Amino acid sequence: MEFLIVLAIGLVAGTVGGIVGFGTSIMLMPALVVVFGPREAVPIMAVASIMANASRVAAWWREVDWKATAAYSATGIPAAALGARTLLVLPPGVVEGVLGVFFIGMIFIRRWMARQHWQLTRWHLALVGAGIGFLTGIVVSTGPVNAPFFLMYGLVKGAYLSTEAMGSLAVYLSKAATFHHLGALPLEIAGKGLIIGSTLVAGSFFAKRFVRQLDAEKFRLLMDALLLLAGLTMLWAALR
Numbered sequence: 001m002e003f004l005i006v007l008a009i010g011l012v013a014g015t016v017g018g019i020v021g022f023g024t025s026i027m028l029m030p031a032l033v034v035v036f037g038p039r040e041a042v043p044i045m046a047v048a049s050i051m052a053n054a055s056r057v058a059a060w061w062r063e064v065d066w067k068a069t070a071a072y073s074a075t076g077i078p079a080a081a082l083g084a085r086t087l088l089v090l091p092p093g094v095v096e097g098v099l100g101v102f103f104i105g106m107i108f109i110r111r112w113m114a115r116q117h118w119q120l121t122r123w124h125l126a127l128v129g130a131g132i133g134f135l136t137g138i139v140v141s142t143g144p145v146n147a148p149f150f151l152m153y154g155l156v157k158g159a160y161l162s163t164e165a166m167g168s169l170a171v172y173l174s175k176a177a178t179f180h181h182l183g184a185l186p187l188e189i190a191g192k193g194l195i196i197g198s199t200l201v202a203g204s205f206f207a208k209r210f211v212r213q214l215d216a217e218k219f220r221l222l223m224d225a226l227l228l229l230a231g232l233t234m235l236w237a238a239l240r
Helices: 002-020 024-036 038-059 066-088 092-115 122-138 143-152 157-181 187-213 216-239
Strands: none
Touching (some): 002 024, 002 038, 002 187, 038 157, 038 187, 092 216, 122 157
């Protein structure tokens, strides 16, 4: 029953992520931690995120900005591997606490970044890739931080969704490969990630029809609420 609930949340989370480019991990991670524990939840989410981002790329394949993807991925891939190695040496309670503080902090960081009017270049994306890649290796999702940088680069709608997903896909592949190399991604955990990831894939394609009808302001408020809920859930898990 718990696994079925996780799958149902995954379908909803995949739909949300398919509309705005992030939010799948924020919605799904608390349930994974409760059901599987933080040590299994992070690599499971890494596998599921690979599938979610791959499905967004497939849905908007023709609009990928490959130069922006290359700039972001060139630094993001090695940084994610380093972050994943760092994660595996942290005590479990610290992992949950970091996730909780991170999610809540993103509410304020995302709002501050949205008020800026910067125009970014590919060199900027390379710097962003290094920082966010390392952070992604440690925490489960950096979508709320990632999104403003790709938007400030000038990407919108399908181009934004596909390019951000392609960059994130490269980072999550690096993270999953590092987990596997260090023995933190056995077949059982990978299988759970694939099953849960299939619901994210379904949600991504279901969401495509809603992208042009999105009320951005209301959804931003919804995402802040989700970040707060996820953050409080992680802090509760760390302190219990």
